Amino acid sequence: MTITGNGQLVERTTSAGPWRAFLAVLGRDIFVTGKELPAFLAQVLVQPFFFLLVFVVVLGRGGFVSPDYGSIMLPGLLAMNAMFAALQAVAFPLVFEFSWSREIEDRLLAPMPIPLVAVEKIAYASLRGLVASVLMVPIGMLMIDTHWPASGLGPALLMVVLGALLGATMGMVIGTAVPPRRINILFAVIFTPLMFTGSVQYPWHSLTDLRWFQVISALNPLTYVSEGVRAALVPQVPHLPLWLCIVVAAAAVVVLALLGIRGFLRRALD
Amino acid sequence: MTNQPAAEVRELVKRYPKSPTNAVDGLSFTVERGEVFGLLGPNGAGKTTTVGVLTTRVLPTGGSARVTGLDVVADAVAVRSRLAVVPQRVNLDRSLSVRDNLIFHAAYHGVGRAERNCRADALLDRMGLQDKAKAVVDDLSGGQSQRVMIARGLMHRPEVLFLDEPSTGLDPQARLFVHDQVRELRDEGVTIVLTTHDMDEAQKLSDRVGIVDHGKLLTLDTPGGLIRSLPGCGTVEVTVAPGTESADELVARLIELPGVERVEQLAAAPPSGVPSDMPPIPNGPGRIAAPPAPAGVDRDIRLRLYVDTEPAALVGPVVALLGSHDAQVSDLSLGEPSLEDIFISLTGRDLR
Ligand SMILES: Nc1ncnc2c1ncn2[C@@H]1O[C@H](COP(=O)(O)OP(=O)(O)OP(=O)(O)O)[C@@H](O)[C@H]1O
Ligand SMILES: [Mg+2]
Numbered sequence: 001m002t003i004t005g006n007g008q009l010v011e012r013t014t015s016a017g018p019w020r021a022f023l024a025v026l027g028r029d030i031f032v033t034g035k036e037l038p039a040f041l042a043q044v045l046v047q048p049f050f051f052l053l054v055f056v057v058v059l060g061r062g063g064f065v066s067p068d069y070g071s072i073m074l075p076g077l078l079a080m081n082a083m084f085a086a087l088q089a090v091a092f093p094l095v096f097e098f099s100w101s102r103e104i105e106d107r108l109l110a111p112m113p114i115p116l117v118a119v120e121k122i123a124y125a126s127l128r129g130l131v132a133s134v135l136m137v138p139i140g141m142l143m144i145d146t147h148w149p150a151s152g153l154g155p156a157l158l159m160v161v162l163g164a165l166l167g168a169t170m171g172m173v174i175g176t177a178v179p180p181r182r183i184n185i186l187f188a189v190i191f192t193p194l195m196f197t198g199s200v201q202y203p204w205h206s207l208t209d210l211r212w213f214q215v216i217s218a219l220n221p222l223t224y225v226s227e228g229v230r231a232a233l234v235p236q237v238p239h240l241p242l243w244l245c246i247v248v249a250a251a252a253v254v255v256l257a258l259l260g261i262r263g264f265l266r267r268a269l270d
Numbered sequence: 271m272t273n274q275p276a277a278e279v280r281e282l283v284k285r286y287p288k289s290p291t292n293a294v295d296g297l298s299f300t301v302e303r304g305e306v307f308g309l310l311g312p313n314g315a316g317k318t319t320t321v322g323v324l325t326t327r328v329l330p331t332g333g334s335a336r337v338t339g340l341d342v343v344a345d346a347v348a349v350r351s352r353l354a355v356v357p358q359r360v361n362l363d364r365s366l367s368v369r370d371n372l373i374f375h376a377a378y379h380g381v382g383r384a385e386r387n388c389r390a391d392a393l394l395d396r397m398g399l400q401d402k403a404k405a406v407v408d409d410l411s412g413g414q415s416q417r418v419m420i421a422r423g424l425m426h427r428p429e430v431l432f433l434d435e436p437s438t439g440l441d442p443q444a445r446l447f448v449h450d451q452v453r454e455l456r457d458e459g460v461t462i463v464l465t466t467h468d469m470d471e472a473q474k475l476s477d478r479v480g481i482v483d484h485g486k487l488l489t490l491d492t493p494g495g496l497i498r499s500l501p502g503c504g505t506v507e508v509t510v511a512p513g514t515e516s517a518d519e520l521v522a523r524l525i526e527l528p529g530v531e532r533v534e535q536l537a538a539a540p541p542s543g544v545p546s547d548m549p550p551i552p553n554g555p556g557r558i559a560a561p562p563a564p565a566g567v568d569r570d571i572r573l574r575l576y577v578d579t580e581p582a583a584l585v586g587p588v589v590a591l592l593g594s595h596d597a598q599v600s601d602l603s604l605g606e607p608s609l610e611d612i613f614i615s616l617t618g619r620d621l622r
Contacts, residue, residue, distance in 0.1 A: 017351060017380055024377035031374075032365045102361035106371075106422070108327065110378035111351035270286065270328040
């Protein structure tokens, strides 16, 4: 096709533009991750590795925890890893990019709608969460003795993807709401409670005698991801029904995505 | 399309949330294709805000803004592909090398792989940054960052380039380099909107200058036109050795002269014979040291008279008046008004 006039050329680039820009920005994030691969691996694998080491290997040795605790914990860790790797991949960079470095400005000036810049962040972070979770599988398999039914792998993957999306959207809400001066309180008042009330280290049904904690756990969307992964991979352990886990996790993703993108727009445009 | 103005602002109002006043308050101007348009104003005048609206980063509260005929709110995406911004503060991508900053910027704008590689090298070359291609952004000096940001902006061949205070914080060499680049870009047909509070810069670079303060446009014309708009307004600078009367007394008398608006006492007198706006000649090796100043010289005072008539018409009266008070005039020069005079006369002397 020959381009006859300037107008036609411009029209063509603008119609193909947004998604091309989207992919280019995603390419930038993946390129940067590639450059910092060891840091990425350390960031996503060290913590769950130590969880397994201490709770399963060390405590299991002296009989402080039952021998099959590992098979309860590993699915929870897959859920936690998916969510937190994604959450951190959005929340921290956002706080910095909007305030000190301002480097997000160049992406906000790319020929794409601003919400798409937010969607890219969510997509990239979810990818990161998914990879972090999947990488955890061989490590877990080497450290503990467990068996997963093949039929559970599909649903487990779905739950992990939902967990990653949940973390990414939650990260966007946090990253656009927290002023940079307050970033250090994120760990203490947000991350730690989220991590320990998300049914990662315990099955939700085991809390029937600790009603208040069961209620708090039910309010943490991570619970539904952990329980969902458990429902898929270790169905013999009492768990919440898989459909409920999918519905609640998906609903949380939608709500948090809307809130997060709204926050992003508020920060991106004065 | 191409006969639309490069940028157009109509009755633009911007009030930031929680702010009691408008940062931009009913601003209107048009930037023609191919011109260098200077937006001049004191700190807080609303220059960056205006650029922010035109570059789709700030949502207008009222009025409209268009770039190449497209509305910045309704057609934000298309507008972004036609402009580039070099912001007041560095916003380079710190996770990427200098060259990758250019490459990825071009990728965002849909420039093909071969072209963006080739263009990145050409622009790094043009900006004198070849040896910084692999450097990380944190290791750049202010002037280098500025040049990288200009190169980045040019990667996608914008029609309009916005430069927000392009030479603040740069040394004279870097400033001249940026000025040369602005002229070259203009010759290539790129429209440039630059904000500054540097008069020289505005006067040297701009085809037209708009002076803004408190978010309002005070005047808009070519630099020459602005200067002519204050007819007969100029300065008379005299260096005198006061006789019986003190400097303050002389000032009080001069201000009585018809046509004199204001008298300012300037800093210490320069060595006689050197034009007042030239730096003193250093005593380099092999240079004969200047003879010790005669006793009277360090009592010399320099006065600048701001006049509202032809400066030349005041030479006689000034010399006569000073003579009649035993003050000896050793140097006298007439000054045409500069953009700075106009700026000060329009925006006042208060600090923002
Ligand atoms: N994000 C913001 N939120 C609230 N107020 C703002 C914001 N940005 C600018 N302002 C206010 O708007 C007014 C205009 O600011 P602006 O940055 O446009 O001025 P400027 O002409 O660029 O000044 P300078 O020469 O100092 O860069 C100022 O009073 C400033 O305090
Ligand atoms: Mg400014």
